[in-house]
Amino acid sequence: MGMQKAVIRQFRFLRVITYFFKRQCNCDTDGLRLERENPAPQPVLKTPDQCLSFMWEPNKYRLTQLNPWNIVLIYLVLGFLWILFSDRLLEQLIDDPATLTQFQTYKGWFYVLVTSLLLLLLLMRYSARITHMRSDFLDRLDLYRSLLEQGNQVVLQVDDSQDFSYSNAAVKDILGYDEDEFRCMGDYESIVHQDDRDRFKDIRTVCDAGIRNNEPVKQQVRLRHKNGAWRWYQMILTDKRGFEHIDSRLLLIRDIHEETSMYERLRESQIRFEHLFQEAPVGYHSFGGDFTIIDINKSELNLLGCSREAVVGKKTWADLIVPDDLPTFEQHKKDLLEKGYVENLQYTIVREDGTRRSVILNARAFFDDQDRLLYTLGNVVDMTEQIRAQEEIRELNISLEKKVIERTRDLEMANRELESFAYSVSHDLRAPLRGIDGFSQALADKYAEKLDQRGLQYLDRVCKASQRMGMLIDDLLSLSRITRSELEYEQVDLGAVSREILETLKDREPDRQVDFDVSGDLVVTGDARLLRILMQNLLDNAWKYTSTRDRARIVVDSAEIDGRKTMFVRDNGVGFNMKYHDKLFVPFQRLHSQDDFPGTGIGLATVQRIIGRHGGTIRADSKENEGSVFYLFLPDKSV
Amino acid sequence: MEYSKSRKADTLKRHILLVEDNPDDVDLTLMALEKSNILNEVRVARDGEEALQILLGREGEEPPELPAVVLLDLNIPKVNGLEVLREIRSTERIRRLLVVILTSSGEEQDILRGYDLGANSYIRKPVDFEKFVDAVKQLGLYWLVLNEPAV
Numbered sequence: 001m002g003m004q005k006a007v008i009r010q011f012r013f014l015r016v017i018t019y020f021f022k023r024q025c026n027c028d029t030d031g032l033r034l035e036r037e038n039p040a041p042q043p044v045l046k047t048p049d050q051c052l053s054f055m056w057e058p059n060k061y062r063l064t065q066l067n068p069w070n071i072v073l074i075y076l077v078l079g080f081l082w083i084l085f086s087d088r089l090l091e092q093l094i095d096d097p098a099t100l101t102q103f104q105t106y107k108g109w110f111y112v113l114v115t116s117l118l119l120l121l122l123l124m125r126y127s128a129r130i131t132h133m134r135s136d137f138l139d140r141l142d143l144y145r146s147l148l149e150q151g152n153q154v155v156l157q158v159d160d161s162q163d164f165s166y167s168n169a170a171v172k173d174i175l176g177y178d179e180d181e182f183r184c185m186g187d188y189e190s191i192v193h194q195d196d197r198d199r200f201k202d203i204r205t206v207c208d209a210g211i212r213n214n215e216p217v218k219q220q221v222r223l224r225h226k227n228g229a230w231r232w233y234q235m236i237l238t239d240k241r242g243f244e245h246i247d248s249r250l251l252l253i254r255d256i257h258e259e260t261s262m263y264e265r266l267r268e269s270q271i272r273f274e275h276l277f278q279e280a281p282v283g284y285h286s287f288g289g290d291f292t293i294i295d296i297n298k299s300e301l302n303l304l305g306c307s308r309e310a311v312v313g314k315k316t317w318a319d320l321i322v323p324d325d326l327p328t329f330e331q332h333k334k335d336l337l338e339k340g341y342v343e344n345l346q347y348t349i350v351r352e353d354g355t356r357r358s359v360i361l362n363a364r365a366f367f368d369d370q371d372r373l374l375y376t377l378g379n380v381v382d383m384t385e386q387i388r389a390q391e392e393i394r395e396l397n398i399s400l401e402k403k404v405i406e407r408t409r410d411l412e413m414a415n416r417e418l419e420s421f422a423y424s425v426s427h428d429l430r431a432p433l434r435g436i437d438g439f440s441q442a443l444a445d446k447y448a449e450k451l452d453q454r455g456l457q458y459l460d461r462v463c464k465a466s467q468r469m470g471m472l473i474d475d476l477l478s479l480s481r482i483t484r485s486e487l488e489y490e491q492v493d494l495g496a497v498s499r500e501i502l503e504t505l506k507d508r509e510p511d512r513q514v515d516f517d518v519s520g521d522l523v524v525t526g527d528a529r530l531l532r533i534l535m536q537n538l539l540d541n542a543w544k545y546t547s548t549r550d551r552a553r554i555v556v557d558s559a560e561i562d563g564r565k566t567m568f569v570r571d572n573g574v575g576f577n578m579k580y581h582d583k584l585f586v587p588f589q590r591l592h593s594q595d596d597f598p599g600t601g602i603g604l605a606t607v608q609r610i611i612g613r614h615g616g617t618i619r620a621d622s623k624e625n626e627g628s629v630f631y632l633f634l635p636d637k638s639v
Numbered sequence: 640m641e642y643s644k645s646r647k648a649d650t651l652k653r654h655i656l657l658v659e660d661n662p663d664d665v666d667l668t669l670m671a672l673e674k675s676n677i678l679n680e681v682r683v684a685r686d687g688e689e690a691l692q693i694l695l696g697r698e699g700e701e702p703p704e705l706p707a708v709v710l711l712d713l714n715i716p717k718v719n720g721l722e723v724l725r726e727i728r729s730t731e732r733i734r735r736l737l738v739v740i741l742t743s744s745g746e747e748q749d750i751l752r753g754y755d756l757g758a759n760s761y762i763r764k765p766v767d768f769e770k771f772v773d774a775v776k777q778l779g780l781y782w783l784v785l786n787e788p789a790v
Contacts, residue, residue: 422746427714430743430766435663438768442670463768470766477745 071122075115082111154253157240158207165248174233174255176226193222193230203237207249211239220256232260283359283380289373291316291333300380303359305351322348322356336365337373346383357384415484422480429473436466468600472588475602478533479587482609487527489637494567495522497535498556505543513551514543520558522567524634526614534610537603538569538630544597545573545628561631570629575622584620650783653707654680658690658723659741660715664764667771668710668741675776677783679707687718691726694733705790708737708782713744713753721752728757735789737782 086107094100148155148168154175157166164183171182175191185191192200199219206217216238222230236252277284283300285293293311301308304320311320318329325347336342345361363378440462448456498518506514524531539554546552555570576584576591583589587605607630611618615635622628655672659665665683672681684690690711696703709727713720720740728734739760740753753761762778765771 427743430764431661431664433766434667434743434764434768434771435661437766438667438670438771439663441768467767474745481747 068126071119071126074122075119078118079115086111152254154251156251156253158237158249158251160248162204162207164251171253174253175223191224193224196221200235203235203251206237207251211237211249214239220260223253231255231257233257283382285378285380287317287363287376287378289375291318291376293317294375303351303357303380303382304349305353305355310352320349322350324348336363336376340365340367357382358387359383418480419484422477425473425477430470433466433470433473437463437470440466472600472602475600475606476587479602479606479609482530482533482606482613485527485530487530487613489525490528491523492526492528492531493523494531494535495519495556497532498522498539498569501532501536501539502543502554505539512547514546515551515553516556517553518556520556520567521565522556522558524567525637526634530610530613534607534632537607541603542569542571542573544599545575545592546571547597548574561633564633567632567634568629569632570627572627575624575626575628576620577624578622581620585618650707650788651679653704654682656682656684656690656693656706656709658684658687658709658715658720659712660685661712664712667768668775671768671772671775672779674772675779677775677779679783682706686716687720687723689717690715690723691718694727694736695730702732705733705736707788708739710739710741710778711758713740713742713749721749721756724753724756724758733790737786737788739778739782741778 087104090100090103090107094103149170151168151170152174154171155166155168156164156171159165167179167183169179171177171179175182177185189197189200199221203217203219211217216236218237219235221233221235223233225231232255234254234256236254238250238252239246240248240250278298280297280299283303284295284297285300286295288294292313293315294313296308296311301311304311318326321329328345329347332342332345341362341364343362345363347359347361348356349359350356360381360383361378363376365376366374368374440459444451444456444459444463451459495518499516502514502516502518506512539556542554543552546554549572553572556567557570558565558567560566574592574597580591583591585604585608586601588601589605590599590601592599608618611632611634615637617633618630620628620630655677657665657668659668669681672679682693684693690709693703694705694709711720711723715723718726720742724738724740727736727738737759738757739762740758741762741764742749743764745763750761760778760782762774765774
C-alpha cells in the first residue's frame with residue numbers, strides 16, 4: 001500500500017516537471033513558428049513594414065519568456081522541488097543509514113550536475129536570442145539611415161529651443177542648401193513666400209504648443225529654393241518618439257511643386273473648360289438615364305429663357321419642345337439608345353415666355369456595363385435666324401420670280417406692241433407712199449404735155465424719194481423681224497450659201513469681172529435663214545463696194561484666230577476709213593454717199609444683229625481704197 | 640376642150656371684185672388694170688361686209704353673178720380680209736372662187752394664214768407704181784388668161 005502511494009506521488013512529481021518543461025518548449029516552438037510564418041524568413045529584414053513590426057509588436061519575440069528572471073524562477077522551482085522530495089524518496093527506498101548517506105552524496109552531485117546543465121542550456125538559448133536580435137536591430141538601423149539619407153524629403157529634428165538639431169542630406173537636393181548652411185540659417189521666415197507666411201507661423205505655433213491628438217500637422221507653402229525660384233513644398237510636423245516618451249519633433253519637407261503645378265494647370269484647364277462650356281455660343285446639356293436634365297450651360301439657359309434651378313433635375317427635353325415634336329422625340333430617343341448618337345435633329349422649342357425657336361440637336365449617349373443609359377451629352381444650335389433668313393431668301397426668290405414673270409409679261413407686251421407697230425408700218429405707211437408714187441407717175445403720164453421739163457424732173461424726184469422711203473421701211477421691218485424671230489439651230493455650210501449668193505449676183509451683172517474664192521471650213525451651227533441673210537448682206541456689200549474695180553476679188557475663208565475658228569469675208573473694194581469704224585454697224589449710218597453707192601445703211605446693222613443673236617462677234621478691218629475684211633466668230637452650239 | 644374654152648371666154652367677160660378701203664389704192668389699182676389692158680368690169684367693195692354682200696347677195700334674191708377673181712386686201716374695216724377669205728372658203732357656192740390677196744403687208748404670219756385659209760395667191764403691193772403696174776399686169780395675165788378656174 002505504502003509502495004503504491006509512493007509510486008503515485010513520484011508520478012505526480014514527474015508530471016509537474018514535464019509540465020514546466022513542456023511550457024518552456026512550447027514557448028520555443030511558438031517563437032519558431034512565428035518566424036516561419038513570416039513571409040520573408042531571412043534574417044535580414046527587407047521591407048520597412050517588417051522593420052516597423054519589430055517596433056510596434058515587441059511581444060512577437062517573447063522577450064519576457066526567456067529573461068534572466070525566468071531562468072532564476074525555473075531554477076528556484078526545480079531546486080525547491082528537488083530538496084523537498086528527493087530526500088523523502090530516498091528515505092522510502094533505502095533503509096540502511098550508511099547507504100542512505102552515500103546515496104545522498106550521489107544525489108547532491110547529481111543535482112549540481114543536472115542544474116548546471118540546465119543552466120547552461122538556458123543561458124545559451126538566451127544569449128543566442130540576444131545575438132540574433134542585435135544583428136536584426138543593426139540591420140534595421142542601417143536601413144532606416146539609408147532611407148533617411150536617400151529619401152526624397154527633408155527630415156529635420158526640432159528640439160525644444162526651436163533649433164534644428166538634425167537635418168538629413170536631402171536638404172541639399174530639395175532646397176539647395178548644405179546641411180550646415182541650412183541649420184545655421186536662423187531667419188527661416190525669409191525663404192517663405194509672403195502669402196504663405198501665416199501657414200508657416202501655424203506650424204511654428206503647433207511646434208511650440210505641442211501636437212494634439214497625435215495628428216501630424218500638414219501645410220503647403222512656397223519656399224525659395226537656393227537658386228531663387230519659388231516652389232511648392234509640403235511641410236509635415238510630427239512627434240518624434242523616443243523609447244519612453246516624445247522627446248522632440250520632426251519636420252518633414254517634401255517638394256510637391258510638380259504635383260501642385262500640375263494640379264494648378266488642371267484647375268486652370270478645368271476653369272477654361274467650364275468657361276467654354278458656359279459661354280460657348282452653342283447650348284450644351286446633359287440628360288440623366290431618365291432623360292431629365294442634369295446639367296445645362298448658360299447659352300442654353302438663355303435660349304430657353306429660364307433659370308438653371310427651373311430645369312436641372314426637374315425638366316426633360318419633352319417639357320421644352322412643342323407638342324407636335326413629341327412623337328419625333330420618342331423616335332429619336334429610340335435611335336439614340338440604339339446607335340449611341342443622333343445628329344441634326346430639328347426641334348421647335350418653347351421658351352419660358354412662350355416664344356418659339358427652331359433648333360438643331362446633336363447628342364451622344366453613354367452606357368454602363370449592362371448597356372443601361374448613364375447620361376447623354378448634347379448640343380443645341382439656335383437655327384431660328386438662319387431659318388428665318390432662308391425663309392426670307394425663299395420669299396425674295398418667289399417675289400423675284402414674280403417680278404421676272406411680270407417683267408417678261410411686260411416685255412412680251414412691249415414686243416407685241418412693237419410687232420403691231422411694225423405691222424402697221426408695213427401696211428399703213430406703205431399705202432400713202434404708193435399713192436404718192438402712183439399719182440406722180442399718173443401725173444407724169446397723163447399730163448406730161450402740161451408740165452415743163454423741170455416739173456417733170458420734180459415729179460421724178462417725188463417718185464424716187466417715195467420709192468426710197470419704201471425701201472427704208474422694208475429694211476427696217478426686216479431688221480425688226482430678225483430681232484423677233486426664234487432661232488432654230490442646225491448645221492449650216494456657209495461656203496455653199498456664199499457660192500449660191502455670189503452666183504446669183506454674177507447672174508444679175510454678168511458683165512462684171514469678179515473672182516470668187518470660197519474655201520476653208522465654213523460649216524457652222526446656227527439659224528439657216530438668218531445666216532443666209534447675214535451672208536447675203538456681207539456679200540452684197542462686197543459686190544457693191546468692188547464695183548469700181550476692174551478686177552474685183554471676193555474671198556470667203558476661215559482661219560484660227562485667237563485660238564478659235566473665225567470666218568472672214570475679204571474684198572478688194574473701196575474700203576472705209578477706220579476712223580468711222582464705230583458707225584459701221586449703226587442702223588441707217590452710211591460711210592459712202594448715196595450717189596456713189598446706193599443703200600439704206602441697214603445691211604451691216606442686220607449682220608451685227610444676227611451675229612449678236614447667235615452669241616458671236618463681228619469686227620471689220622479696212623484701209624481706204626484697198627479693201628476690207630469682216631471677221632465673224634460664231635460660238636459652237638450643239639444642234 | 641370646148642367647155643374649157645367657153646369658161647375661159649367667160650372669165651374675160653366676168654367682173655373683178657376689188658376689196659379695198661383706201662380710195663387711193665382703188666384708183667391706183669384701176670389705173671394699173673387699165674395700163675395692163677385688163678378691161679374686165681371692176682366692182683369695188685369698201686369693207687369686208689360689203690364684199691361678202693356682193694358675193695352672197697341678199698336673202699330671197701337670185702344669187703349674184705360670181706367674179707372672175709377677187710383681189711382682197713387684208714387690212715379692211717368691219718370684217719377683215721382673212722375673215723372674208725374664211726367665209727368664202729366655208730360657203731359652198733363660192734368656196735372655189737379665185738381669191739388673190741393683194742396687200743401692203745409682207746408679214747410672214749399674214750402670208751402663212753392667207754395660204755392656210757386657202758388663198759390662191761399672195762401678192763404684196765410694191766411702193767413703186769411701175770412695179771405695181773407690172774404686178775397687176777402679170778396677175779391679170781395669169782389668173783384671167785392662163786389659169787383654168789373651177790367656177
